[in-house]
Amino acid sequence: MIHATQNITQLEFIKSSKADNFESPDFYEIDDLLTEEHKLIRATVRDFVKKEISPIIEDCAQKATFPRHIVQKFGEIGAFGPTIPEAYNPNGGLDYVAYGLMMQEIERGDSGMRSTASVQGSLVMYPIYEFGTEAQRQKYLPKLASGEYLGCFGLTEPNHGSNPAGMETHFKDMGDYYLLNGAKMWISNSPYADVAVVWAKNEEGRIHGLIVEKEMEGFSAPEIHNKWSLRASITGELVFQDVRVPKENLLPNISGLKGPLKCLDKARYGISWGALGAAMDCYDTAKRYALEREQFGKPIAGFQLIQKKLAEMLTEITKAQLICWRLGNLMNQDRASTAQISLAKRNNVDMALSIAREARQILGGMGITGEYSIMRHMMNLESVITYEGTHDIHLLILGNHITGIQAFK
Ligand SMILES: Cc1cc2nc3c(=O)[nH]c(=O)nc-3n(C[C@H](O)[C@H](O)[C@H](O)COP(=O)(O)OP(=O)(O)OC[C@H]3O[C@@H](n4cnc5c(N)ncnc54)[C@H](O)[C@@H]3O)c2cc1C
Structure with a gap:
């Protein structure tokens, strides 16, 4: 139970018992839709995040320092450009669901860490692979894949x-x-x-x-x-x-705005999975806390208002999981459209931000401290909802798709 005793404050108790026990919800048994390889990759990255990111990330965020050593470690676990062919990336050749699961797990740890991985893979390696010369591919891709280059x-x-x-x-x-x-x-x-x-x-x-x-x-x-x-x-x-x-x-095989926009499609796809990871972490943290924390003589999880919050979080996470899985399969078949990717990025980041806000409330005063990940996720997601196309710009992309009329200008 989370409570202060005579000898130890609530904060000290939490610090002493702090461990990353994250478990992802799978209410609709979406794991049945994943391959054994997908599950292995997810488990590997989840372990990595528990060992390498969770123990340091709060301190890095509080001090506003980038853990530079993580770049090489991301290279070692194959988090950079996993869909790039093995000829240029020894850890590559994976499909888009595997890539999405990696982004989910890394952003479960921190959106900033996922940003590093998805910029490197989708916005740097992808354009060099897709639009570059053979000499450019050979010169840059192996070094970017291994983390030697950022x-x-x-x-x-x-x-x-x-x-x-x-x-x-x-x-x-x-x-x-x-x-x-x-x-x-x-x-x-x-x-x-x-x-x-x-x-x-x-x-x-x-x-x-x-x-x-x-x-x-x-x-x-x-x-x-x-x-x-x-x-x-x-x-x-x-x-x-x-x-x-x-x-x-010069990247010779593309010109015009479609060059950067094609890169952004890949990165936004990764963000839609990443935001799901942040949402899962907030939900899991809030659920654990609500079961432990007692007020009025019983765990706060027993109050209807807390259950409403948790039930709505699980509902939204489940919907987002299905969007991600389906979009990943469309990506694998090269059938995912920019508008479909916009819907996923827009929905999932907004969903994660709402869950972060609700989860923060479940933790009461403790929710604002760095002892828990929720407030950090919430602040991070304010960038994620803005970068790679703001929430409203993705709405306009969808509006254009629906009506055939551009409302940007
Ligand atoms: C932490 C962080 C990291 C980033 N990393 C990168 C990066 O690696 N590379 C990179 O190139 N960029 C990066 N960005 C930039 C990011 O993509 C831009 O901030 C984003 O595209 C929005 O541009 P802006 O900030 O200039 O806002 P503006 O374009 O000025 O928009 C301001 C507001 O106006 C609204 N608006 C704009 N046009 C319209 C319209 N036609 N109709 C209705 N509303 C509109 C927007 O939705 C927004 O609410 C990053 C941003 C942040 C915060």
């Missing part, structure tokens, strides 16, 4: 977030190199990144992807401080002042 993805600019088509970052053809100028904002991983996939306009105003390396002269990536959200993830700018980018660093 990558970042530069699309958003100070003046252009929801409308990336307006981007100002541009490059000029100087004969034997490109000259890149401009700035990107809100870039996950950027201060520590070895390589950046940067989207910029050529002299005709056409968007292209360029691989920029950290040593290139005129390139810097200052950190953005004072975040109340994703505090264990590092975020920064990308500044390009007359950066000479070798011509072989």
Whole structure:
């Protein structure tokens, strides 16, 4: 039972008994729809999160430090680009359900950690694999897969977030190199990144992807401080002042906004699973607490209002699990549309944020402390509901799909 005794405060008791005992709900027996390989991958990543992330993450978030050593460890467990073929990633060749389950488990630990993994896999490795030359694939993908390199993805600019088509970052053809100028904002991983996939306009105003390396002269990536959200993830700018980018660093097989948007489809798919993980963690924590915590002479789990919260959480988690599983199978068949991915990202992140808020209330005053993960998840999800297309932008994508009329402008 969670209560203070004469010799020990409630906080000290919780600290002394703290362990990550997470178990995921599976009310509709969705595990029956997974392969043995999926379940093994999920169990491996869950163990990894319990051993490597849960013990340190609260401290990292409180101190706003990125646990840099985790990059190599993610590489070791195959969390970077698991759907990239094995020729470029020894841990690759997995399907999209496996990738989704990995993101679920990592974000169950922390959304910032999942951000690091999904940026590397979906926004850096995917475009190099899909739009790059064979030489670019060979040069970058194995190092990104192993965690030797950390990558970042530069699309958003100070003046252009929801409308990336307006981007100002541009490059000029100087004969034997490109000259890149401009700035990107809100870039996950950027201060520590070895390589950046940067989207910029050529002299005709056409968007292209360029691989920029950290040593290139005129390139810097200052950190953005004072975040109340994703505090264990590092975020920064990308500044390009007359950066000479070798011509072989242009991604040749794509041009236009569809390049970055195709990458975002992959990453948003991962987010829809990741948010589910954060929601599961909040639900599991609140359920355990409610069964232990006594008020008015009985566990608070015995009160109808608490049961209502828990029952609604389980309902929403179950619906989100089914969305993820089905979307994963559509991804495997290359049939998932941008609008279907928008629905999943939008629904699941909003669902996770609502569950975090309700779960926080179940923990009463304890819910605001760092002794439990809920408040951290809640603050993290405020970024997740904004990045990779805001909640409202995904609604407009769906509205466009339904009506055939764009309401962006
Ligand atoms: C922690 C963090 C990490 C990030 N990581 C990356 C990264 O790695 N790479 C990257 O490129 N970007 C990244 N981003 C940027 C993120 O994708 C943008 O913040 C997001 O796309 C929104 O852009 P904005 O912040 O400029 O908001 P704005 O576009 O200015 O939007 C502000 C508000 O206006 C609304 N709005 C805008 N247009 C419309 C419209 N037509 N109709 C109705 N409402 C509208 C939006 O929904 C929002 O509510 C990150 C952001 C954060 C916070």
